[in-house]
Amino acid sequence: MTDPTEYDPTSMRNQPAMRQGGEKRWLIAGGILLVVAGTIFAFLMPLQFASAGMALSLLVAGYLAMILSALVIRSPRAKSMTLAWLMVAMGISAVLGLVVLIALEWAAGASSGHSGV
Template sequence: MVEPGPARRGRTPADPTRMRNQPALHTPKRWIWLVPGLLLAVVAIVAFALALPSNWALAWIGIAFVVASSVGLITAALTIQVDRTRNLTMAGLMAIMAAMSLILLLAILWQTQLPNV
């Protein structure tokens, strides 16, 4: 009979190479996700502010989304008590913020490349 789980693949449950066992997901330090997340927010807001003359609607949507994600990041850092849950939530919010900022900035870039009709 084949043994299920990590032992079958030669890994122990505490294998540090697995994504779910990374130290950043288990640490009680809130700043590990908060500082990079807020730095990402500042960079994204500056990029959207610079894009305001090109497409003000998408730029304002991007700024609003980044501000809302930043508020969610700070709220998660201050209210969620369980370390792993808090860190996973903050990592997810940061990933969503990065992905949506990239998508909106690419949409602004694409829109500026279209011929004016």
């Protein structure tokens, strides 16, 4: 039995960015995400070195995985799907890293008696 969304042009998996071998667009978008989020975490390192460093490391590892996938995977569809999922993982790790960093700073401020205002 075939997937009913396989030939549906409105399905996310049937978009041109997923069907064709456009690794350059994914690598450019991932690079922009790395630069923007990486800059934020680099500036936040003096506040929470460990959590900002971990988030930055996850971003770099995700981008390196994107580069490796673009070089190794031959099927255009599989390559595009892998790069898309890796970029999603990079975005999620950036958001979670920021949430953890904010929570740690808030907890540190609350334990020191500051009201946060």
